[in-house]
Amino acid sequence: MAAKCLLILTFFSLALTGSLTAQNFYKERIPRVYTLTLAGGPASMYSDNGGPYRKLDFPIFGSVTLSAAKKVSHRINLRISAGYQHVSSNMEYIAERAFEWGEENKAYAFTGNAFYADFMPEFYFLPYETHIERFRVNGYAGVGLGFMAIPEKQAYAYPNETEITIIKTTPTALYIPIRLGGSVAFGSNWDIGFEASLFATLSDELDGNAGSNQANDMLVQGQFFVKRYLSPFPFWEKWFDK
Secondary structure, eight states, X not given: OHXXXXXXXXXXXXXXXXHHHHHHHHHHHSOOOEEEEEEEEEEEEEOTTSOXXXXXXXXXXXXXXXXXXXXXXXXXXXXXXXXXXXXXXXXXXXXXXXHHXXXXXXXXXXXXXXXXEEEEEEEEXXXXXXXXXXXXXXXXXXXXXXXXXXXXXXXXXXXXXXXXXXXXXXXXXEEEEEEEEEEEEOSSSEEEEEEEXXXXXXXXXXXXXXXXXXXXXXXXXXEEEEEEEOOSSOGGGSSSOO
């Protein structure tokens, strides 16, 4: 009798396990069109008073970006991103033109924090239909539009004053994010990779010094990232029927 009950219980357990496995496999085959990405890495800012760039003597700080995206075709994701980057001129570099810039009411140094948000379509080099069918290694590029604000301190060296003048301000600007990245599939629902970004701003006033070089102010980033393909099901329904 005991052996018969054990046999029935074993059969029931196998049937239930098989049903749940088949159900879970079916759910995992459903496309995960939404992704969430966290990225971080070194960054710098190209500015009029940033330092001697030809000598590669410019400051490098950290940056962090959080992105959410939706897959809209086999090649294109629509992505929104928001993040933070510390920005500064080279504080150890004494600009030879500091007093000349002061006469022109231009800052010779600055330091602050850039906060930014942008929208951008991503174009994958190797198109794929669903996250299950994606290539193990892939690349992408994109161009978009964003907005940034930089609460900062600007330093002015006026020839007729004995002390440096510090001004607190928060310049803002629209920018064009240009990104190029590569990813490696890590399991069925994760990617890891690296992304290089250039934020070409539409302003030359972010550092308090305009016209001292021939380009607008720009942010440059190199970030490592982790991406998660989000389940279309609430987490409490991951393994069970409604």
